[in-house]
Amino acid sequence: MxxxxxxxxxxxxxxxxxxxxxxxxxxxxxxxxxxxxxxxxxxxxxxxxxxxxxxxxxxxxxxxxxxxxxxxxxxxxxxxxxxxxxxxxxxRPELSGDDPILRPPEIETPDQAVSRDQLDTAVRKRLTCLPQDQLILIQAAFYDGLSHSEIARAFNLPLGTVKSRIRLAFMRLKGELEGGI
The missing domain is CATH 1.10.1740.10 (RNA polymerase sigma factor, region 2, helix turn helix motif)
Incomplete structure (x- = not known):
């Protein structure tokens, strides 16, 4: 056959x-x-x-x-x-023309641009006030795009220490930004 x-x-x-x-x-x-x-x-x-x-x-x-x-x-x-x-x-998901992600971004008004620039400036200023051990980890996470476990390996730190320092940095930034803006 x-x-x-x-x-x-x-x-x-x-x-x-x-x-x-x-x-x-x-x-x-x-x-x-x-x-x-x-x-x-x-x-x-x-x-x-x-x-x-x-x-x-x-x-x-x-x-x-x-x-x-x-x-x-x-x-x-x-x-x-x-x-x-x-x-x-x-x-594959079906695409819908009504999906907000497919819409062009809304045009930023001058007021929104000024507010965003002011916030950006304030955050950058406050970042320089962070302790060096927290600042390095924040930069690794947000500027270099590393995960917490990648940061822990790169800096030879326990994962819990990395998470704690980043959380402390956020709390400190949040407190200073809420009071200053």
Whole structure:
């Protein structure tokens, strides 16, 4: 049967033989559908995917090489790849034009720009007042983008010490900024 299927693939590739394809289809389509069901596809999706696989067999028959794999291996590899592609499509969220993240940012008013600049200046000024051990960790976290555990490794400090110093720095900044602005 293995050789017969390989001969049918050759007939499809060379002459676009419909009867050879019909035989392959009747043999493999139900098996591919069962494979899709075992991979977790719903019945309708499994049916659709098996149809797509068999269309790919018809269209790509010329790419089949009997010295590389059996017909069943080749077909089920196509099926597996189609299932993976279908799962990826399902995981992608549908985009909505009403989604706020897709809207352009609102234009900043002059008052907002001045307020932001004043806050930025105040924060930078207050940062210089922090103890050096806290300032270094704040810079590593926010300017260098390191996580707390990366900072702990980089500075050879316990993770709890890193978290405590950053928290103390925030509390100190917050108190000074609330009182000064």
């Amino acid at each position: 293995r050789e017969r299927h390989a001969d049918q693939m050759a007939a499809i590739a060379e002459r676009q033989c419909r009867s050879a394809f019909a035989e392959l289809f009747s043999y493999y389509a139900p098996r591919v559908k069962g494979f899709m069901l075992r991979l977790g596809a719903a019945d309708a999706e499994a049916e659709e995917l098996s149809q797509e696989v068999m269309i790919a067999v018809w269209q790509k028959a010329g790419m089949y090489d009997r010295s590389q794999a059996s017909v069943s291996t080749w077909i089920f590899r196509i099926a597996r790849n189609r299932r993976i592609d279908a799962q990826r499509r399902q995981r």
